[in-house]
Structures are given as C-alpha cells and as structure tokens.
Amino acid sequence: MTAAIARKANQPPVYLDYQATTPVDPRVLAAMLPWFTEKFGNPSSITHAYGREAEAAVERARGQLAALIKADPREIVFTSGATEANNTAVKGALRFHKQFGPNNQVKDHIVTLVTEHKCVLESAKAMEAEGCRATYLPVESNGIVDLDRLKNAIDDNTAIVSVMAAHNEIGVIQPLAEIGAICRERGVLLHTDAAQAVGKIPMDVDAMNIDLMSISGHKIYGPKGIGALYMRRRPRARVTALIDGGGQERGMRSGTLPTPLCIGLGEAAALAEAEMAGEARRLFALRQRFLAGIKHALPQTILNGDAEQRLPGNLNLSFPGIPAPALMEACPALALSTGSACTAAEIEPSFVLRALGLSDELAAASLRIGLGRFTTEDEVDFAVATVAAAVKHLGQAGVTTRLAATT
Amino acid sequence: MRTAYLDWNATAPVRPAAAAAIAAALSAAGNPSSVHRAGRAARRLLNEARDAVAALVNARADEIVFTSGGSEANALALAAFPGRRILISAIEHDSVRGNAPAAEVIPARADGCVDVDALDRMLAADQQPALVSVMFANNETGVIQDVAAIGRTAHRYNALYHCDAIQAAGKIAVDFAALDIDLMTLSAHKLGGPMGSGALVVKSGLALQPSLRGGGQERRLRAGTENLPGIAGFGAAARAAAASLAAYADVAKLRDHAQQRLCALAPDAVVFGAEAPRLPNTLCIAMPDVASSTQVIALDLAGVMVSAGAACSSGKVTRSHVLDAMGVAPALAESAIRISLGWTTGAEDVDQLGDAWGALYSRTRARVA
Numbered sequence: 039m040t041a042a043i044a045r046k047a048n049q050p051p052v053y054l055d056y057q058a059t060t061p062v063d064p065r066v067l068a069a070m071l072p073w074f075t076e077k078f079g080n081p082s083s084i085t086h087a088y089g090r091e092a093e094a095a096v097e098r099a100r101g102q103l104a105a106l107i108k109a110d111p112r113e114i115v116f117t118s119g120a121t122e123a124n125n126t127a128v129k130g131a132l133r134f135h136k137q138f139g140p141n142n143q144v145k146d147h148i149v150t151l152v153t154e155h156k157c158v159l160e161s162a163k164a165m166e167a168e169g170c171r172a173t174y175l176p177v178e179s180n181g182i183v184d185l186d187r188l189k190n191a192i193d194d195n196t197a198i199v200s201v202m203a204a205h206n207e208i209g210v211i212q213p214l215a216e217i218g219a220i221c222r223e224r225g226v227l228l229h230t231d232a233a234q235a236v237g238k239i240p241m242d243v244d245a246m247n248i249d250l251m252s253i254s255g256h257k258i259y260g261p262k263g264i265g266a267l268y269m270r271r272r273p274r275a276r277v278t279a280l281i282d283g284g285g286q287e288r289g290m291r292s293g294t295l296p297t298p299l300c301i302g303l304g305e306a307a308a309l310a311e312a313e314m315a316g317e318a319r320r321l322f323a324l325r326q327r328f329l330a331g332i333k334h335a336l337p338q339t340i341l342n343g344d345a346e347q348r349l350p351g352n353l354n355l356s357f358p359g360i361p362a363p364a365l366m367e368a369c370p371a372l373a374l375s376t377g378s379a380c381t382a383a384e385i386e387p388s389f390v391l392r393a394l395g396l397s398d399e400l401a402a403a404s405l406r407i408g409l410g411r412f413t414t415e416d417e418v419d420f421a422v423a424t425v426a427a428a429v430k431h432l433g434q435a436g437v438t439t440r441l442a443a444t445t
Numbered sequence: 446m447r448t449a450y451l452d453w454n455a456t457a458p459v460r461p462a463a464a465a466a467i468a469a470a471l472s473a474a475g476n477p478s479s480v481h482r483a484g485r486a487a488r489r490l491l492n493e494a495r496d497a498v499a500a501l502v503n504a505r506a507d508e509i510v511f512t513s514g515g516s517e518a519n520a521l522a523l524a525a526f527p528g529r530r531i532l533i534s535a536i537e538h539d540s541v542r543g544n545a546p547a548a549e550v551i552p553a554r555a556d557g558c559v560d561v562d563a564l565d566r567m568l569a570a571d572q573q574p575a576l577v578s579v580m581f582a583n584n585e586t587g588v589i590q591d592v593a594a595i596g597r598t599a600h601r602y603n604a605l606y607h608c609d610a611i612q613a614a615g616k617i618a619v620d621f622a623a624l625d626i627d628l629m630t631l632s633a634h635k636l637g638g639p640m641g642s643g644a645l646v647v648k649s650g651l652a653l654q655p656s657l658r659g660g661g662q663e664r665r666l667r668a669g670t671e672n673l674p675g676i677a678g679f680g681a682a683a684r685a686a687a688a689s690l691a692a693y694a695d696v697a698k699l700r701d702h703a704q705q706r707l708c709a710l711a712p713d714a715v716v717f718g719a720e721a722p723r724l725p726n727t728l729c730i731a732m733p734d735v736a737s738s739t740q741v742i743a744l745d746l747a748g749v750m751v752s753a754g755a756a757c758s759s760g761k762v763t764r765s766h767v768l769d770a771m772g773v774a775p776a777l778a779e780s781a782i783r784i785s786l787g788w789t790t791g792a793e794d795v796d797q798l799g800d801a802w803g804a805l806y807s808r809t810r811a812r813v814a
Contacts, residue, residue, distance in 0.1 A: 051482050058484075059476035059670060067471050074464050074639055074678075080456040085741045086750035088450060118513030118641065121659045121669030157659025157668055164658055256670060261471060263513060263641045263672025280656065281520040283540030292540055293516030294456065294634060296641025299675070366481070373481035 051373045052417045056351055056410030057206050057234060058375055062302065063259035063411065069305040070261065073298035081295045082286060092297045099304025103266060106307040107232075107251065108242045115267045115290045116300055120233035121157045122280070123252035123267035126291070127229040128161035128200055130277035131250065132170050135197035135227075138276070145197035146170045149188065152393045153177050154202050155231055162200070171195070179395050180344035181210035189220050198227040203235035203251075207377040207390045207406055208343030209352025211239065218247030227275055233257050233265070237310030238318065238349055243268060249275040255299065259411060260306030264299035267291075317411060321350040324409050328418050329353060335426035342391060342404060351409040354391075356400050357429050365405065368428035372421055377406050448748040449794035453635075453726060453787035454584050454612060455752055459678065460637035466681035467639055470674035477671045478662060487673055494680025498644055501683040502614055502629065504621040510645045510666045511676050515611045515632035516540040517656075518645040521667070522607045522628045523578065525653035529605070530575040532567060534559040534590075535770035536583050541609055542766075551579065553770040557588030557718035561598055568602035575604035581613035581629075585754050585767045585783050586718035587727025589617065596625025605651075611635055611643075615686035616693055616724050621646055628653075633675065637788075638682030642675035689788065696786050697725035703784060703795045704728050710803040715777060717768060726790075729768075731781040732802070735809050740782050740802075747801035749794075751784045 053061075062070075073095065079088025081096045097111070104111040117123045128148065135145035148162050152174045162172040173191045177183050183201065192199065199221050204211045214230060221228040229250035235241055236251075237258035243251060251268035255261050269275050269290065283292030332339050332355065342354040354377075357365065362376045377388040387401035396404070405425075409418070450458075459467070470490060475483035477491045492506070499506040512518045519540040523531065531548040533541055536559065542548075551564045559579050568575060577599040582589045592608060599606040607628040613619050615636030621629055628651070633642035647653065647666065659668030707730055708714050717729040732740055737753035744751055754765045768778035784798065 053483060055476070055479055055481065055483075058479050061473070062471045064472075067468070070471070071464075071468060074459040074467060075461075076458075078456060078458040080452070080640075083452055083455045083750075083752060085738070085752060086452065086745045087448065088452070088750055089455070118517065118672070119669045122513065122517075122657055124659065125657050125668075155659065156661070157657075160658030160668070254670075256476075261672070261674060262670055263675040281517055281540075282543030282546075283516045283519065283538070285539070285543070292520075292543060293514045294632075294640050296514070296634075296639065296675070298639065299641045299672075370482070373479070373483050375479055375481065 051371050052421055053373045054407050054409065054421055055373050055375050056408035057406060058408065059256050060259045060410055061412065062261055063306060063309060065309060066260055066302050066305045070298040070302040073301055081297055082284065096295055096297055096300045099300045102304035103307040106311045107236060107268060108244055109268055110271060113269055113271050115269055115287045116295055117265045117267055117291055118263055119265040120231065120252045120254035123265050124155065124157045124231050125161050126267055126277060126280045127250040127252060128158055129165055130280060131198045131227055131229065132165045133278040134276045136170060145195055147193060147196040148198050148200060149173045149175065149191045149196055150200040151175050151177055151183055153181065153205065153390045154200065155206060158200050158231055177393055181205060181208050181394055182344055182347060183212060185213065185216055185220065188217060192224050192226055196226050198229055200229040203230045203232040203241065204239065204349050205343065206234050207388060208354045209348040210343040211347045211349065214248065215246045222247045234349060237307065237314060243270065255303040255306060258306045258310050261299050261302040264296060264303045266303065318350045321409050324413060324415065324418050325350060325353055328407060328422055331422035332426065335422065336429055342394060353407040354404060355407065356396065356404040358400060358403060360403050360429050360432050362403055362405050364432055365428055368432060369424050372424055375406050376404060446748045447797065448750065449797040450750050451784050451786060451790065451794060451798060452750045452752050454783060454785035456634050456640065457637050457787050459639055460682050460685045462685045463638050463678040463682040467674045467678040470677040477673060478660065490673060490677050491671055494676045497680035497684045498631065501687045502619045502621045502631065502646060503623065504646045505649060508646050508649055510647055510663045511671060512643045512645055512667055513641055513672065514643040515630050518630040518643050519609055520544040521645050521656045522630065524656050526576050526605065527654060530571065530573050531578065532564065532575055533578040534580065536767045537578065537580055538584055538609060541578050545578065555772050556721040557583060557586045557771055558721050559590050559595065561591055561594045564595065565598050568598065568604055572602065575602065576607060577604050578607040581608050581610035581619065582724050583767060584612045585765055586729045587724035588718040589613065589722040589724060592624055600625045612724060616726060618690060627651055633679035633682060636682050636686045638679040639675050642672055642679040692788060693725040696788065696790065699790055699792065699795055700726055700728055700786055703798060706795065706799040707802055710799060711806045717771065717773065717781065726786040728784040729781055730784065731777050732806060733777060733780055735780050737780055737782050740805060743805045744801050749798050749801045751782050753782055
C-alpha cells in the first residue's frame with residue numbers, strides 16, 4: 039500500500055472536488071478563446087458586423103444549452119451563474135406573484151427543503167423579510183423529500199416550490215418528475231436548482247414539468263461567471279427581473295452578454311449532451327470502486343445520502359471518530375472538501391448532514407468526494423489508499439472528534 | 446474589406462495581457478472558496494486582481510466587490526439602501542435608470558454636464574436621507590461630470606454618492622480616495638478586460654444590503670462562485686490600463702482630428718458636449734436631416750463600425766435620452782451618432798470614417814438639392 043501512496047513530490051494534488059468546481063474542458067477553452075480578442079464585438083451592437091457575429095454566436099450557444107435540457111432557446115436567460123439564477127427565480131417569482139396572483143389572490147408562499155443550497159435558503163429568508171411565507175421541509179435520512187409531506191405543504195397561497203435536482207454535498211437526486219406533476223396539478227411553479235444535475239444526468243423540462251431551472255457553467259466543465267435560468271414559456275413562468283437596465287435577455291437580465299462565456303457554456307452543454315451517457319457509466323464504476331475500496335479498508339465508514347439515487351460522481355462519507363479537517367490535512371496529495379465550498383474557511387458541521395439526522399460529531403467527520411471527467415482509475419486507487427492510511431494513522435494517534443471538540 | 450472599429454464605448458477588445466491572464470486562469474482548476482491547494486492558488490489570483498483594480502482607481506483592495514459587470518454593480522448600489530430617497534441624473538445609463546424607476550431626476554445643462562446647483566436645491570428642499578447617482582463620464586457624449594462638486598454637495602446634505610465610472614475608468618484618472626464618492630461602478634470589458642466582469646467599489650465602513658445572497662463570497666456583499674478568469678482578466682486589464690493612461694493623449698489627438706475632418710466635410714454637422722471636458726476618445730456628432738440608423742448602416746457597409754447611442758437593447762434605435770436632457774431638438778438628436786476610439790485606433794481608421802461619412806453626406810445633400 040505504501041507503494042500506492044508514493045507519488046512524485048511536486049505533483050499537483052489529485053482533484054476530488056468536482057462538485058465545488060470543474061476545470062474548463064480544453065475543447066471548451068478552445069471554443070472560447072477567439073471571442074476574447076479578435077471577435078470581441080458587443081452582441082447587442084447589431085448595427086455592425088462585429089456585434090452581429092457575436093450575437094449569432096451567443097444564439098448558437100443558447101440553442102446548445104436549450105437542447106441539453108429539451109427546452110426552447112427562447113426559454114434560456116443567461117445569468118452570471120447559478121447563484122444569480124437561484125436568486126432571480128426565488129425572489130423574482132415571489133415578487134411577481136405576491137403582486138399579480140390570478141384573481142387578485144395573494145401568492146406569497148414558497149416551499150423548499152432545509153437541505154437546499156445556501157443561495158436558495160438565503161433568498162427565501164430575504165423574501166420572508168419582505169413579508170412572504172416560507173416552509174422549509176425536512177428530508178428523510180437518505181436525503182430525499184417525502185412526497186406526501188411536500189404535497190401537504192402546498193397551500194392556496196403557494197407561488198413556488200424550489201427543490202434541488204441533485205445535491206451539491208450528498209449527491210442525492212430528488213424525484214423531480216413526481217414533484218413536477220404535483221406542482222402542475224396544484225398550479226404552483228416548480229423551480230429546481232440543477233447546477234449539479236445538468237450535464238450529469240438527463241434533464242427534461244417538459245417531462246419533469248419544470249418551470250424554472252438554474253444552470254451553472256463551471257460545474258459542467260464550462261467557465262465560471264456564467265449560468266442560466268430556464269424560464270418556461272407555456273404556460274409562462276412569470277418572474278420579476280433582478281437586474282434592470284439595457285433590456286437584454288428579453289428584459290429578464292440586463293447587462294452586456296459576455297460572449298466568450300456564453301459560448302463556453304454552450305460548448306460545455308453540447309459536450310455534455312454528446313458524452314453524458316458514457317461518462318455517467320464510467321463515473322459510476324469509479325465511484326463504486328472508490329466506495330468498495332474504502333469499505334474494504336475501513337468497514338466502519340458510513341455513506342451519507344441515498345446509495346442509488348445519487349450523482350454518478352459523488353460520494354459523501356463519514357469516518358466515525360476522525361475529524362474531517364485533520365483528515366484533509368493528513369492527505370495533502372488530495373484536493374478534498376467537507377462540503378459546500380462557498381462558506382470557505384468557516385468549517386462547521388454541515389447543516390445538510392445534520393438534516394439527515396447525523397450527530398454533530400459524525401457530521402464533522404465527513405468528507406465529500408467528487409469524481410469527474412478527468413478522474414482516472416489510478417487516481418481513485420491512490421485516493422482510497424491515501425485516505426485509508428490517514429484514517430488508520432489518525433485513529434491510532436488518538437486524534438478523534440471527541441478530543442478535537444474539547445481542545 | 447478593411448474594417449475600422451470605432452465603437453469602443455460599447456466594448457473594447459481584450460488586451461493581450463488580459464487574454465493571457467484569462468487563458469491561464471481558465472486552464473487552472475480551483476474554486477477560490479475551497480480550502481485545498483487548488484482553492485488557495487485561486488484565492489491568490491483573486492487577491493492579486495483585487496489589488497490591481499483597486500490601484501487603477503486609487504481605492505483600497507478591501508473596497509472592491511467583484512460582480513458580473515457594470516449593470517449588476519449599478520443594480521446592487523441602487524438597491525443597497527432601501528428607504529433612502531434616490532436622485533439620479535437625466536443622463537444616466539439605462540442600467541441606473543432601470544434600477545431606480547422611482548428616482549427623482551437631476552437635470553443636465555446644454556453642455557452635457559449635470560446641473561450641480563439643481564442637485565443642491567433638490568437636496569436642500571427635502572432633508573431625508575438620500576442616495577445620489579451621477580456618472581463620472583457619459584457613455585454617449587463623453588462629457589466628464591464635476592464629480593468632486595457632486596460628491597461635496599451630496600455629503601453636505603449627508604447623502605451617499607454613487608458614481609457609475611464605467612466609461613471613465615481606464616481612460617482618465619479616477620481617484621476614489623480623493624473624491625467624495627461612496628460607491629463606484631466599474632466594468633472590465635470597457636477597459637480591455639473580459640465581458641462578464643465588473644466591480645462595485647464600496648467605501649470602507651459603509652454597510653449595504655446585498656442583492657445576491659448565498660455562499661457569502663465577497664464579504665457577503667455578492668454571493669456566487671467568483672468568476673476567476675473574468676476577475677484575473679479584469680485585474681490584468683486594469684494594470685495595463687493604469688500603465689497606459691498617458692497614451693490617451695494620442696487618442697484625443699485622433700479624436701480631435703476626426704471631429705475636424707467630419708465638420709469640414711459636413712459644415713452643418715453638430716458636435717455635442719464639445720464645450721465641456723470630454724473623454725479623450727468620444728465624439729458625438731449629428732449629420733442634420735440624416736437619420737442615425739441610416740448613418741450607422743451606411744458606415745457599416747463601408748466597414749466603419751459606430752453606434753447610434755448605447756449598445757444595450759440595440760436594434761431598435763430610439764432617440765437618445767441624453768441628448769434630450771441637454772435640450773437638443775428632437776430632429777437633430779435623431780441624426781446623432783457616437784464615434785468612440787481606443788488604444789489600437791490609428792489614423793487610417795479615422796480616414797476610413799471620414800471617407801464614408803463624406804460620401805454619405807454628398808449623396809444625401811445631392812438628393813436634397
């Protein structure tokens with residue numbers, strides 16, 4: 039095993055944090071680069087050739103992204119990322135419907151899950167401060183929402199249900215098609231934060247009855263700083279814009295469209311569409327290999343989140359008694375994380391894992407493993423051996439969560 | 446056909462140093478918020494860019510809040526103080542006007558400058574806490590505003606001052622620390638950085654309400670994974686812009702030459718904002734009785750790219766609210782175009798513009814005669 043752990047010094051750490059961000063695929067990069075320099079026009083400057091060339095390229099990218107989720111290109115609104123798309127969907131839908139509900143009925147209620155991404159939860163909280171109501175549903179111990187509970191939470195004043203398609207920390211995939219059917223029947227908008235799902239698992243806005251969907255560029259081997267909000271046209275999902283101004287994106291999102299970033303997202307979507315099925319199979323096999331290897335070396339390891347309904351490239355593991363920060367420190371050759379990258383240095387036990395019923399101690403002993411397009415079998419074997427050795431070493435050294443908690 | 450790009454106020458090509466920084470950052474993995482090594486490298490890049498952008502406008506690094514661009518920064522600034530009375534000038538960009546639909550409007554004078562005395566009267570008349578938003582330099586006429594006087598006036602009445610400096614930064618000296626500005630908007634792609642990147646400069650100690658909530662990035666003022674390549678490109682462009690501010694003296698010479706040539710070709714042409722201090726690169730000029738759209742299309746056919754005003758919603762060419770605010774007669778305003786130069790513009794571009802403009806002028810005047 040020591041042989042497996044031996045890696046050349048100066049080698050970059052093995053990247054196992056694909057849910058935080060992904061490298062830009064070289065093919066995406068190649069598609070983007072000319073648009074920074076020689077083809078630099080403003081896509082709104084359609085009175086001249088540089089602008090028209092940029093506009094045509096942006097529209098092509100819009101089509102590529104729409105195709106990936108089986109939408110109409112006119113339903114795609116480019117944003118600066120999934121955070122902006124989530125803020126727009128949640129705040130925008132509530133701001134619109136609390137003013138203009140059908141038959142003057144106030145629609146000021148949102149139903150969401152306690153395990154949603156911070157930007158959905160924070161947006162819902164901000165709307166509570168504006169006088170709206172929010173229901174934060176618990177999830178089952180496997181991370182999946184109970185459909186009856188969801189059904190019962192919707193009332194006559196509910197404007198929107200927001201449920202993440204695939205989870206950023208625990209990888210769990212929610213039953214969106216079923217949730218979509220419930221929402222459609224009740225005449226409630228369904229928004230899904232699909233930043234982790236799009237391009238990884240098949241998403242079909244019609245089959246799933248999705249009205250609003252947030253998409254991120256940098257989670258699918260595209261660039262950072264770009265994302266999109268899918269907005270259904272029929273029946274129209276009505277939302278108040280967050281950023282007004284020049285009136286780009288049919289008035290839904292003002293601001294100069296970043297041509298190279300739009301093109302990068304489009305190209306990333308096209309690659310995902312072409313390669314998703316094969317990549318999912320490959321990642322699933324790698325994930326199972328990782329899990330089997332860890333379970334073999336460390337039988338006490340616990341898998342968090344549903345074992346079946348999860349992203350092919352995600353694992354979330356608890357190593358009882360071993361504090362995650364110490365474990366990460368003991369594995370400098372691996373780029374690992376405990377969960378959401380956002381809140382960065384604030385390492386506190388994941389609110390998501392606690393929502394699954396884990397104790398603080400166990401939640402603090404958990405790591406997220408994100409495998410992706412450039413992960414190899416050798417890297418998986420190396421990572422398994424490294425983590426297993428570190429856990430054993432820390433256990434013997436008496437570095438435990440209990441001890442860490444008292445110091 | 447040779448092309449002459451003269452629409453730099455719409456967007457500028459990415460500077461070589463910025464393109465290199467973007468390409469390098471795009472090729473590196475790492476989320477600046479992640480604690481592992483890749484994440485830390487990303488954070489270092491982020492901090493370097495923050496220093497460079499701060500240096501361009503003489504602000505502190507911790508006063509820079511990166512955004513997805515100028516429109517978002519303007520929207521953030523205008524929504525950051527709910528309850529405050531908002532005053533904006535009549536010549537603001539749509540991204541200010543659209544995000545403050547209920548704002549009171551400070552008039553402009555015929556020379557293109559915002560009327561500071563009027564601002565004083567408006568603030569004196571109603572002493573409730575206010576937020577004043579007046580741009581640094583206008584995107585259509587290039588007229589540079591008396592930012593120092595506007596800031597002083599605002600602060601005399603305890604109002605906050607937001608300044609959209611998108612067109613000014615990188616073209617003329619902008620000194621955030623020395624001016625009475627509380628919030629200032631910057632855009633990367635107007636100064637040789639990439640689209641999709643901008644910043645709001647926020648005076649130290651000023652508490653504002655964020656618009657985008659979530660992961661708590663940018664000191665909780667702007668959630669969302671940082672657009673690292675965009676930010677790195679912004680930083681590199683800011684560094685290059687700061688180092689080459691002096692080169693705008695040459696751009697000003699070319700602009701003045703263009704203005705002389707066009708006015709010589711069309712003696713009845715009208716230049717807007719020429720009596721006020723102007724950005725070195727901007728020329729807003731009318732060819733009377735020829736619609737802006739006709740001019741833009743004719744010039745485009747001759748390979749010369751200009752615009753009929755702001756690029757944004759485009760396609761639809763509507764009369765400029767900026768020229769309206771200056772009291773320009775509607776018929777004349779409808780025949781105005783914007784010509785804007787940049788650091789790669791050469792004398793041959795101006796010649797091509799002059800030839801195309803002269804040919805159009807002769808054609809239309811022949812028809813009239």
